[in-house]
Ligand SMILES: Cc1cc2nc3c(=O)[nH]c(=O)nc-3n(C[C@H](O)[C@H](O)[C@H](O)COP(=O)(O)OP(=O)(O)OC[C@H]3O[C@@H](n4cnc5c(N)ncnc54)[C@H](O)[C@@H]3O)c2cc1C
């Protein structure tokens with residue numbers, strides 16, 4: 001299924017073309033790296049105003065908690081960029097002249113490009129709450145946010161985090177690590193229940209409480225109050241309760257960071273609109289990562305995907321397209337992972353918070369209430385649709401293959417030992433899970449025998 | 463911090479303070495009988511004469527005593543050398559033993575009590591501090607504040623501790639006569655185990671073992687809920703206590719040579735030294751077993767076990783150096799240098815030490831078979847330099863003294879010849895690898911940061927590659943700290959062990975083409 005379109009019709013393809021990438025996040029940097037691998041002659045420039053070098057945004061929390069220093073979050077050593085002839089420009093782009101193909105920078109001279117890749121990332125959502133601009137009120141997305149949080153919480157006695165998503169729980173955990181009591185306002189009736197099915201949401205909620213967070217489910221923020229000096233003093237909920245605090249974390253989602261290209265000829269909606277090759281409506285201008293919005297989403301995907309992995313895959317694919325000729329973006333089965341305080345979570349395929357026949361669910365939970373496994377599958381065709389796992393680890397390669405090949409749920413259940421990715425010596429729960437499945441669906445499945453282990457003991461006949 | 467933890471910490475610091483103060487306590491007085499106790503018959507005859515001005519004189523400190531003692535002995539030796547009376551020179555070093563018996567007063571009279579008040583109370587204090595850790599908190603590794611800690615992040619406390627440890631090792635290896643008061647403390651224990659008075663090495667062994675045990679308990683608290691870490695820690699605690707500490711002493715009690723059965727050449731670099739071989743071969747069937755099992759471990763044990771399990775079977779489950787690094791050294795594991803240049807230096811250094819050890823041993827064995835004629839001089843020189851540079855300075859002073867400065871595996875990574883040998887097997891012929899879980903890595907860097915061997919684990923994980931590295935000791939901490947379940951230590955088929963996939967699992971756009 002090779003794409004017909006020749007590369008010359010897709011983008012400038014001269015030897016000394018200048019590819020400029022705005023944004024040194026995972027999307028921009030992956031694109032640059034793969035471009036350089038496949039094309040040794042192009043000039044490649046990466047611009048970012050946030051930090052000079054690429055760092056891992058997902059690790060911001062660990063810097064605050066003292067697990068790592070900023071240096072540790074840089075996936076590449078500082079010499080890497082020059083060695084691979086990737087020029088870095090540490091500055092903000094203030095304006096793009098699409099006609100002249102030129103960028104205005106905040107402090108440096110304008111920069112001309114032949115190909116422009118927009119990898120602008122996201123920004124924290126703000127819903128226009130009264131008081132959201134007060135000192136001590138902020139979201140968490142950028143390195144600057146982290147610095148602000150560090151400064152604002154130096155003398156903080158009590159904090160409120162608003163919004164029960166992944167960044168919210170990270171922020172709550174960060175504050176806890178500094179012994180700051182946190183009240184956690186979550187609008188939903190169970191934690192992250194717009195994504196997680198009820199049992200999983202319940203499990204996470206229990207664990208949050210186990211960590212002594214003051215978790216308020218079904219609580220909504222109304223306004224934030226000033227102490228008279230422009231600093232936050234308290235929040236007020238929709239129920240009228242006033243909660244005193246010196247810091248408020250607003251983590252109610254992120255949206256594409258497209259301020260730079262608003263009101264230009266570039267086609268945008270929520271994000272920068274792109275086709276299946278990441279091309280925008282302007283020739284030689286492309287968009288990838290959090291800031292991109294598919295005109296036609298790939299099957300089973302949302303139009304804007306704001307996770308690390310999709311950013312990386314966009315980068316890989318666009319680099320291919322700019323060097324080898326365009327292929328459409330085709331992500332494999334969905335996967336994601338997170339960690340809720342001490343409990344790890346992985347998901348493969350599709351597990352929405354609700355499902356309908358013919359999709360049915362199998363759910364197993366460990367008696368300690370900290371581990372669980374859910375499989376969704378088609379009742380008639382028995383195909384696996386997706387899996388959620390908490391407190392255990394599963395093998396990506398196994399589920400990627402199983403989901404692509406439409407493997408049956410019975411086969412997966414019988415091969416759990418192959419799918420398992422927990423460390424050695426950990427308790428295995430295959431038998432319990434299988435038994436539970438047999439009970440629930442009246443089957444009589446047997447665990448497939450583990451392949452005879454090759455080990456020294458075996459060699460000795462033991 | 464709970465009250466009890468504070469009390470524990472207080473006890474620990476108090477005990478440490480007292481322990482250090484002991485070196486400056488008591489008086490030193492050598493008598494005729496004491497001298498006779500610690501010297502050989504002919505030397506006694508000479509020394510009682512030469513040391514006449516020292517005998518029965520009371521010195522206020524070990525420094526004063528040692529300097530007087532050394533002066534008279536070396537005066538005598540110089541005289542003999544000037545007159546070319548080589549056979550009359552006293553080559554044996556009696557300073558430590560003489561100083562130890564000369565010590566009088568507080569310490570010598572209260573050995574057991576002071577042992578309990580220093581080492582004993584220190585250990586109890588530490589345990590009181592460690593045991594309640596994380597009580598009432600859900601299981602999970604907490605590295606909160608590590609980077610802000612003065613102790614753990616090369617702050618003033620860390621540097622002071624490093625300097626202190628370096629000082630201890632310098633005393634231990636080169637000036638043991640100044641720490642006789644410490645050796646006196648463990649005399650009762652030594653008598654109990656081996657029937658011998660305590661040497662500085664027995665003192666060292668006791669503290670070393672206790673450090674592994676106490677800090678092993680800390681590991682149990684820190685990694686609770688993580689069975690791999692718990693088992694591994696129990697294993698190093700067991701091997702240290704039994705194989706490295708108790709069994710060798712009991713062997714001595716049975717009039718057999720001191721021998722640590724799990725110590726393998728070339729880490730055990732004296733294994734082929736003449737005195738060791740003679741000692742083993744003249745000690746009956748136990749001695750023969752020592753010799754044969756030692757050789758079998760080198761030629762069969764290492765390659766076979768490493769083939770099946772990777773070098774971890776030794777480095778992070780059995781080895782004594784590894785045992786200390788994995789317990790007492792754990793708080794400093796993130797201080798290892800992860801840069802590419804450090805990796806380059808590491809490969810040069812560790813393999814050079816291996817070559818050095820092999821050459822030194824080769825010459826030793828050749829010397830043995832050539833009847834000590836031709837190579838005698840060479841062998842002595844090599845032994846001296848290896849012992850000084852590698853055995854003492856590198857393995858000891860740098861190896862442990864640098865924990866708070868460069869991480870807990872400096873010796874294992876840059877200096878250990880056995881690790882180099884195990885590493886070559888692991889890299890080229892082993893079923894062990896750290897598997898990367900498809901495309902799940904978020905490049906956060908926890909794995910690399912907490913790798914004690916300075917492996918940039920993330921470099922591999924973020925490209926979906928398995929980690930196959932000579933230096934990996936398989937401690938499993940990368941897998942334990944990874945927040946996304948990306949890493950798993952595994953033994954499996956060699957096929958596909960080293961993988962290079964251009965596009966990670968999860969993206970099918972490009973795979974389609976090829
Ligand atoms: C705290 C936190 C935790 C997260 N954890 C996870 C997780 O566990 N798993 C997961 O899958 N995802 C996670 N995410 C989401 C993930 O980090 C993002 O999806 C991903 O980083 C987006 O990458 P990107 O390259 O598209 O954009 P970004 O990483 O945002 O990079 C865009 C860069 O462009 C720069 N830029 C923008 N405009 C300009 C301009 N005009 N001039 C110059 N520079 C500009 C920005 O400053 C930024 O540096 C997390 C996000 C946050 C904030």
Ligand code: SF4
Nearest residue numbers: 903904906907909944
């Ligand atoms: S700790 Fe895990 S997620 Fe983080 S960089 Fe290492 S492998 Fe990747």
